Amino acid sequence: MHGLSTFEPKNGFVKWLEARLPILSFAHGSFVAYPTPKNLNYWWTFGAILSFMLIAQIITGVVLTMHYTPEATLAFSSVEKIMRDVNWGWLFRYAHANGASMFFLAVYIHMFRGLYYGSYKNPREVLWILGVIIFLLMMATGFMGYVLVWGQMSFWGATVITNLFSAIPIFGNEITTWLWGGYSVDNPTLNRFFALHYLLPFVIFAVVGLHVWALHVTGQNNPDGVEIKDVEKDCVPFTPHATMKDGLGVVVFLLLYCWFIFYVPNYLGDADNYIPANPLKTPPHIVPEWYFLPFYAILRAIPDKLAGVIAMFAAIAVLAFLPWLDKSPVRSAKYRPMYKALFWAFVVVSIGLGYCGAMPAAEPYVTVSRVLSLLYFGFFAILPFLPRWEKTLPVPATIAEAVLAKSGKVEPPKPEPVKAAPAKAPTKSTRLWK
Amino acid sequence: MTFKETLTKTLGLAVAVAGLTAVASSAARADEHEQPTPTRQEWTFAGPFGTFDRAQLQRGFKVYKEVCSNCHELHIPIRTLGQTGGPELPEDQVKALAASFTIKDGPNGSGDMFDRPGRPSDYFPAPFPNPEAAATALGAAPPDMSLLAKSRKYERGFPKFIFDALPVPGGMYQELGPDYIYAILHGYEKDEDPNWNAYFPGHKIAMGKPLVDGQVEYTDGTPATLDQYAKDVASFLYWAAEPSLEQRKRIGFRVLAFLFILAGLMYFTKKKIWSNVAH
Amino acid sequence: MSTATPTPSTDETSRRDFLYVATGSVAAVGAVSVAWPLISQMNPDASTLAMASSEIDIGAIPAGQIVTVKWRGKPVFIRHRTADEIKAAQDGDNASMPDPATDKSRVQKPEWLIVIGVCTHLGCIPLGNQGEYNGWFCPCHGSVYDTSGRIRKGPAPRNLDVPPYAFLTDTKVKIG
Numbered sequence: 001m002h003g004l005s006t007f008e009p010k011n012g013f014v015k016w017l018e019a020r021l022p023i024l025s026f027a028h029g030s031f032v033a034y035p036t037p038k039n040l041n042y043w044w045t046f047g048a049i050l051s052f053m054l055i056a057q058i059i060t061g062v063v064l065t066m067h068y069t070p071e072a073t074l075a076f077s078s079v080e081k082i083m084r085d086v087n088w089g090w091l092f093r094y095a096h097a098n099g100a101s102m103f104f105l106a107v108y109i110h111m112f113r114g115l116y117y118g119s120y121k122n123p124r125e126v127l128w129i130l131g132v133i134i135f136l137l138m139m140a141t142g143f144m145g146y147v148l149v150w151g152q153m154s155f156w157g158a159t160v161i162t163n164l165f166s167a168i169p170i171f172g173n174e175i176t177t178w179l180w181g182g183y184s185v186d187n188p189t190l191n192r193f194f195a196l197h198y199l200l201p202f203v204i205f206a207v208v209g210l211h212v213w214a215l216h217v218t219g220q221n222n223p224d225g226v227e228i229k230d231v232e233k234d235c236v237p238f239t240p241h242a243t244m245k246d247g248l249g250v251v252v253f254l255l256l257y258c259w260f261i262f263y264v265p266n267y268l269g270d271a272d273n274y275i276p277a278n279p280l281k282t283p284p285h286i287v288p289e290w291y292f293l294p295f296y297a298i299l300r301a302i303p304d305k306l307a308g309v310i311a312m313f314a315a316i317a318v319l320a321f322l323p324w325l326d327k328s329p330v331r332s333a334k335y336r337p338m339y340k341a342l343f344w345a346f347v348v349v350s351i352g353l354g355y356c357g358a359m360p361a362a363e364p365y366v367t368v369s370r371v372l373s374l375l376y377f378g379f380f381a382i383l384p385f386l387p388r389w390e391k392t393l394p395v396p397a398t399i400a401e402a403v404l405a406k407s408g409k410v411e412p413p414k415p416e417p418v419k420a421a422p423a424k425a426p427t428k429s430t431r432l433w434k
Numbered sequence: 435m436t437f438k439e440t441l442t443k444t445l446g447l448a449v450a451v452a453g454l455t456a457v458a459s460s461a462a463r464a465d466e467h468e469q470p471t472p473t474r475q476e477w478t479f480a481g482p483f484g485t486f487d488r489a490q491l492q493r494g495f496k497v498y499k500e501v502c503s504n505c506h507e508l509h510i511p512i513r514t515l516g517q518t519g520g521p522e523l524p525e526d527q528v529k530a531l532a533a534s535f536t537i538k539d540g541p542n543g544s545g546d547m548f549d550r551p552g553r554p555s556d557y558f559p560a561p562f563p564n565p566e567a568a569a570t571a572l573g574a575a576p577p578d579m580s581l582l583a584k585s586r587k588y589e590r591g592f593p594k595f596i597f598d599a600l601p602v603p604g605g606m607y608q609e610l611g612p613d614y615i616y617a618i619l620h621g622y623e624k625d626e627d628p629n630w631n632a633y634f635p636g637h638k639i640a641m642g643k644p645l646v647d648g649q650v651e652y653t654d655g656t657p658a659t660l661d662q663y664a665k666d667v668a669s670f671l672y673w674a675a676e677p678s679l680e681q682r683k684r685i686g687f688r689v690l691a692f693l694f695i696l697a698g699l700m701y702f703t704k705k706k707i708w709s710n711v712a713h
Numbered sequence: 714m715s716t717a718t719p720t721p722s723t724d725e726t727s728r729r730d731f732l733y734v735a736t737g738s739v740a741a742v743g744a745v746s747v748a749w750p751l752i753s754q755m756n757p758d759a760s761t762l763a764m765a766s767s768e769i770d771i772g773a774i775p776a777g778q779i780v781t782v783k784w785r786g787k788p789v790f791i792r793h794r795t796a797d798e799i800k801a802a803q804d805g806d807n808a809s810m811p812d813p814a815t816d817k818s819r820v821q822k823p824e825w826l827i828v829i830g831v832c833t834h835l836g837c838i839p840l841g842n843q844g845e846y847n848g849w850f851c852p853c854h855g856s857v858y859d860t861s862g863r864i865r866k867g868p869a870p871r872n873l874d875v876p877p878y879a880f881l882t883d884t885k886v887k888i889g
Contacts, residue, residue, distance in 0.1 A: 038713045063754055077509075080580070083678070084510070085759040088750035090678040091685075236711055244704040251697045258693060259601070262686025263482055264608055266584060267599045271611070274585035274675070275577070284635075403712050513763050543773070543780075555763035692743060699736040706729055 006033060030216055035235035036242040037222035039403050043117075044220070045249025046110040052250050053103040054208065058201050060096040061145075068148070070194035072187035075150035076276040094265040100142050101268045102257045104291035107135060115322075116343055118331030119221040125323040127214040132320045134207050139292070139316075141200040144193040146289060151273030156286050158185045158193070164299075167306040184279065224402040225331025226395060234399035285360055293357030294350050298376065300361050301369035311373065318380050325383045328390065335393040338386055346379045469633050471588055472617030475665065477609050479672065482601070482687065485680050486673050489654060491521035494670025497650050497663050502579060505561055505572060505641075509580040510674055513554035519680035520673055528554050535559050574640035583611035583672040611675070612668040619645055619664035765889045771825070772884030779841040781830060784888045788830035788838055789876060790849075791886070794860060799823045801846070802861035812872045816861040819875055827886070828862040829876050834869035849873070 007028035009015040014024060067086050069078035082089035111131070114120055120128035147158045162179050166172040181188030219228055228234045236242070260267065268290060272283045288296050295312050302308035318325075333340040349372050356369040396402035478487045495515065498508065512535070515521050516528040523531070535552035537559060542548055552559070562568035565575035577585075587610045590598060598607040614633070621631035622643040631639040645663050652658045656666075673679070767784050771791060774780050779792045794802070802816040820826055832839050837853035844850030845866065846859035856867030863872040878888045 038711060040713075059751070063751065066755065067758075080509075081758070081760065084514070085761075087753045087756055087758060089754065089758070090682060091750055092754065094682075236708075236713075240707050241711065244700065244707050248697065248700040248704050251693060251700055255690065255693050255697065258686065258689050260599075262682055262689060263601070263606060264599050265682070266608065271585050271587035274581040407712055511760065511763065513759075517759070555760065692739075692746075696736075696739050696743060699732070699739055703732055703736045706732060 030212075030238075031243070032237065032239040034216065034238040034242075035219070035228065035231045036238050037220055037228060037234060037399050038236055039222050039224060039399050039406075040220065040242070040245075041223055042245075042249060043109070043113040044222075045246045046106050046113060047215075048246030049106045049250050049253045050103070050110060051208070052253075053099060053106055054201070054204060057096065057099050057103060058205070060092045060099060061198075061201065063092045064096055065198065070148065070191055072150065072190050072277075075148060075190060079149050091261070094261045096145075097269060098257065098260040098265060100145065101289070101291065102253070102260070103138065104142065106253065107138060108291070111135070111319075112347060114221075115346075116333045116340075117221055117223055118225050118326070118328075118333070120323045121326065121331050122323065123218050124214075124221060127211060127218060128323055129320050130207060130211040130214055132316070134204055134211060135319075136316060137200055137204045137207065141197060141204065142289065142291065144197040144200070146273075147190065147193045148197060149273055150190060150277045152275040152277055152281075152283050153270045153273040153286070155185060155277035155279065156282055157288055158189065160286055161288075162189070164309045164312075167309045169306070186279075221331065222399060223332060223334060224396055224399060225335070226397070226399055226402065229398045230400070287358055290354065290358070293355075294353035294376075295357075297353040297357035297369045298373045300357070301366065301373040315373075315376060318377070322380070322383075325380055326386075327384055328387045328392070330392045330395055332395075335395050336390060337393065338390040342379060342382065342386070345375070349375045349379070469635060469637065472610075472613045472633055474607065475609070475613055475616055475668075477612060477669065477672075479669070479679055480609050481606060482683060484683060486520070486669065488522050489656075490666050490669050491673050492523065493652060493654070493656060493662075494666035494668070494673075495521055496652075497645070497667040498579070498670055500650050501644055502667065503558070503561060505568070505576045507560035507562075507576075507578045507580075508558045508674060509560070509578050510677075511555060511557050512552060514677055516554070517677070520677055521670070532556060572640070576641065579671055579674065581675045583615060583668065583675040585675075586611045586614045588614055609672065612672045615668040615671060616664045619660065619667070766887055767889060768881065768885060768887045770884060771886055776824070782888070784829075784876060789888055790826070790828050790830040790841065790862075790873075792826040792828075792841070792860075794824050794826055798847075798860040802826075802859060805846070805859055805861065805863070805865075808865075811864050811870060814861075814863060814872055819861050819863070819872070821878075821880065825886075826860070826862060827875065827878050827888070828873035830873070832856055832869055833864065833871040833873065834867070839873075 007025040009018045009024070017023070018025060064082065067078065067082045067089060069075060079093065082093050084090075086092075114128065114131070143157070143161060147154045162176055162185065165179060166176045168175055177183065179189070180186065181192060270287060270289075275283075287293075295315055298315050299308045299312040302311050328336060328339065330336050333343050353369065353372045353376060356365045356372065359365040396405060478484060478490070498506075502508075512532045513528060515523045515531070516525055532552040532554045535556070535558070536549050537552045537556050538547055539550050540547035562571065562575075568575040590607075590610075597605040600606065617633040618631060618639070621633040621639075622628065623632050624630040628642040629639055630637055645660050647659050650658060650663060652662075656662055765785065767782070769782050769791065771780070771793070774791065774793045776793045777795045777798075779790050781788045781790055783789070792798075799816075806815045816823075819828075830838050832851040832853065834851065834854055834856050837851050839849035839851040839856065839858060841849055844857040846857060848860045848862060848865075849858040850856070851858075851867065851869065854868050856869035857865050858869075858873055859865050861872075862875075864870070876888050878886055881887050
């Protein structure tokens, strides 16, 4: 949904370039004139925050690569050399390690926002699925990056996670041997993880490009979940309005990020990872980084190895089916009282799973994890049936109306049950920005 | 739902969930942690403006050199004792200290390894050629001490672990490692069993009681007691594990102050830009 | 949007402009500050800087021989010169050359010539006891150095550099 650009080249060079590669008008249409719903709240700044984090991770990561040695006997000490000897090395290392956590924090908020406001629904299914793919790529990248430190938790985390694949029937052992390049996690494993850890962020970057492209085709969802009807009344131009709001979001997020880098840099990390990898000694509690904990809890909740692995991957895969599981014609949880309650229950369940994942595999955590895992999948199981029981609240006809209702200038619309699906995204915006 | 409402709700729920799980788990925790938790000590390097006490680091180094170094390796370069933000020993002292160590170097022109006096750029030599030799001599290989203060932690439990990250009074607790080391050195409570330690998981520690009152001579008037040794050596080991701490906190303050100003300016700019848009 | 806005007073305009300029400047200061660590991290690190000197035992080098040692990752030639070589070097003092220097200014003790073994042309390592002056000859582009390491022929612009060094004893030299 491009707000048909009014980009008019003025100087000769721009005209010349425009005739050959219309990149400036494209950028203008996508990031300047692009119509942004007026009613977006600060939860919508997380897209910009995530873009910022991706760039920050790539830059700090490339810097670290200049000093890191991907070799099993040298990896750990090269990280220590970065921390002790390299100019500002501690800053880059802490920024990169905590950056991974911040990246995941932001992506979880971004995903829950999409979940709450129904951003996955028609016509944004592809946009949503691309997001799930980015999430999966992030998990792979985060995991492999953690291994590179080659501390105790790196090594044993790698061992445990790659052993998941041994659950695959018949070929399981061959697959793990292939993944390792040997008979255990060792130097070949470290080398390939390094190669992939360097590669995947650029793959993420490309998929983010598709994600943004898909977003700009359908236009942004918004807190009221109604489509843009009149660009002039419902929207503001992306620049300066959204740019400035996103910028503020990024700076506030940076405050949190920098607090972690400079004042509590090891808070989110595991102390055991400051012990060099020892293939003959397993640490007492193997715990993944916090962002994997809910899925780790699901894995451990199921007593069967293969079923546990399947459940863990299913917990992520099920997200991709959300657009078809949720059949309600209303998008935003703002107008769906039952879904809203269910959403908050799902948030609680996810946090609870995370807590259980951090605890030792003993009672009562095992039972609690099992109950919570059931509830996790229960959320997705109940979604298709929700519209049968749910009485949705009246949805404003337009964004402009929703904004006016909020500022109290207009009576809220008369209760009127919603039957039809929300209007489809306009294929072409009707007005040009002046 | 506004941003604020949502935030309050999320935080409330998070606390509620964690609280419930914590209550459910307190029973399980009781028998799992039979050893007492170390107590939190006062450290000069704690908090947002923390710095190391040079004299304390130098004393801690003395304890390390005279006692710990007989069994434990400290894999850091000798020169770092002179760098800013550390014990800051004068250059000639660092050189003299380095020269007191014998370093194996080579091969020379004829292909032989040879011994030479150490230089500041060398690492502290290890007491044993490899961990296996150490294990043979001592029964178990003592851990390298360069990261000891960062690789040891103890369970804080809910809700304390949340406040440990936050800039609140009693929060920002990052010194679990030094507290653990301090506690271990105090944990030898049974005279009949030198390998029994109150704070060590399982109580059976391979290292016999390493320090007693008066063992290391202090020349600066500081009491030569076990308690003082424990504090000094824990501080020294925290510096060894985190030599950039002072620089990090100093720069961190500037960065956060800058970001607050920028956030404020951006808030007003954003407000101005949106002032004529109902939203 | 802008059509709906009443024209702001000049006062308000200047206040608004000030706010925009202030925000932009502060953000720019931040961006520039971040650039510094990014640049600085590529400079030699603390361990490299600490390795800046090395001590060499020269007692076993016979006259007429050149020994190559490594200093800061570069070769350093230590040449125990014979009486003939010293004489040849001193005799050459008055010859015309691209980078005139007396032999005396290039050595601390006449029998020991210590130079960085990197051709000043494009960084190749010259071969010892070769070339017209029996000093060094660089195979890459044909630069010819004499027994004082001075450039006599070929494209190199400068004499072989003399590193900072000091004789600790008669048989021990510290480079750097």
